[in-house]
Amino acid sequence: MDTIRDGDDDLRAGQLAADADRQARWEAQERAAAAASRDIADVPAVEVITTAAVHLMSAAAVKVGLADDPDTELDLDEARKLINALAGLITAAAPEISDMHARSLRDGLRSLQLAFREASVIEDPIGSGPGEKWTGPVT
Structure with a gap:
């Protein structure tokens, strides 16, 4: 017991x-x-917004194939979603975060859009690429 x-x-x-x-x-x-x-x-709002944008930008860059191992990390479907979200955020936030911050984010976004266009086997019509709904055509 x-x-x-x-x-x-x-x-x-x-x-x-x-x-x-x-x-x-x-x-x-x-x-x-x-x-x-x-x-x-x-934390100031501009810092929170730019940090979120940089995270989206970094993730999109990896998915577009701009990272160390593009053969395994390339995922254009995911990249499109991230670039669309980034374009929407930058477009909506630009009046709030000042031109100085918005300009560099727009430059990074444009680079991603061009990299996406280059990586894509099937080309989107001009103005229909990721984020172009908010930024206008990128060529």
């Missing part, structure tokens, strides 16, 4: 330790989330 009780006690102790560990991780995540919320409040 004692071995059954000892086994049950060990099981309960293990569960209590797992629960305490889970509670500690939850509390650490809550503190990190609170700190991140405070940090994001200090």
